[in-house]
Amino acid sequence: MMNIQDLGELSGDLLLFGGAYSNVQALEALIACANARNIPASNCLFTGDVVAYGADALACSQLLAEFNCPAILGNCEQQLLDGASDCGCGFEEGTACDVASKTWFTHATAQIGARAEGFWGDTPDWLLLTHAGKRYVVIHGGAMDVARFIWPSDSRDVFAQEFNAIEALIGPVDGVISGHSGVPFERMIDGKTWINAGVIGMPPHDGRAATRYAVLSNDGLRFHTLEYDHNTAARAMEHAGLTQGYETGLRSGIWPSEDVLPQTLRR
Template sequence: MDKKIEHLGNISGKVLLFGGVYSNLQALEALKQIAEHERISPENCICTGDIVGYCAQPEETVQLFKIWKPKSIAGNVEIQLREGAEDCACDFEKGSRCDGFSQQWYPYAQSKLSNDSLEFMKTLPDHITFNYAGKKVMVVHGSYANTSEFIFKSTPWETKAQSFSVDNYDMIVGGHCGLPFHHEKDHKIWLNPGVIGMPANDGNSSVWYAILGDDNGILNYEHHTLNYNYKLTNKLMQNGLLPEEYARTIITGIWDNTEILPDIESGVQGFGIQL
């Protein structure tokens, strides 16, 4: 199937990057306030997908997203929901704890979303491209070839290089894996801003995003933490329909398990994010 790619052309000014809202309305509200404080226009705010996910307010989150009007690509969750699929296609191993949890939160999200929200998801492209500070940038969810592919800092560069080579991109902005990182090699940059819907397994309740800057034609980027009303998010998730373990992660900042993580990322659980 041909990919739907939205080309934004040349962008100037600060660019706010984020991913994995995961139905966390409180985090999205807080990030919108950051963008407004930093005077970053909605069209310069870009999401790597999975607007819907583990938390309790999928419909409210999508509707706020529509009101704010940042850009976004489709994550695997949006693709599955808009197609009426039976699972999230997150690439969790069959029978794993994450797979079991998805059998709770995914049907919950399906039951809460309006036709209006599903129609909005159908408008989301597979990728976004833009030019910034002399760099050619592409936004992906997992990788260019596979929306559900987990790409981490420790993932071999040879694997990452396949996405750059699609059209000689200088920078890939990725999502899906839930952890913020950057990896530079051969004058290329893979940047994952992290997700705002769940903590990064670092022992903190805060979540992550990133901001691109243009310093006289030189691209720079900074990772940032976001504080929000996580206690309310936790309370709303304790509704008997969503995994209690995910509600606990909102508070503790520790994932229930590290099934999807490579050994390197798994080994630093709870020790904070080293960037």
């Protein structure tokens, strides 16, 4: 049974972010940006995956809980709740992403353990809200698959199918706010908006250490870079033995593997 929470009508700027990825330095910087923009936590919408590649799963989870912004479950949180052995992304066995995921997920599991229920037991799968006269839904990956990767280069049919599946459950929407894939983008499909806010815990494979978040205002959407202490985050990963390449990616801005990326987004 899907847990859907309706936030009602929100006014003012909305800060959209996802994928803290156990990168507590990035989450601290994001919260500082929200404060600098005078955006309250109630207007900061988190699209899931508070834990993943980084060293500080527990500290990141605690900080997000203290921030107390509206949030949904990512596949990583759901897998921890279920006591699973991996992140549930469906990586092809033996690929670089598959091998690395087993290491960082084991690390996150060791830090979180039985605390998972306390952190996320009541966290919804989706959020509903109205902003500037438009109805939005916040999801993680896809409508029927929380770990579905949806890319800016995907066909119109992919987005149309997702909108149809969402609206079959909750009625008409003007936009979807999503996360998971790690690449920020906005697509317009038949007058509806699909927004991926990007992630703050890992760069979007563009050769820069800065990560991304988005701000939705009455006059539209803007993506922003997030500068944070990526060297400290990378060193924490190295100290924890998380050296499958993601620690290098924090510095270089390049993912350690392009296994998951569609051909059009590979370098």
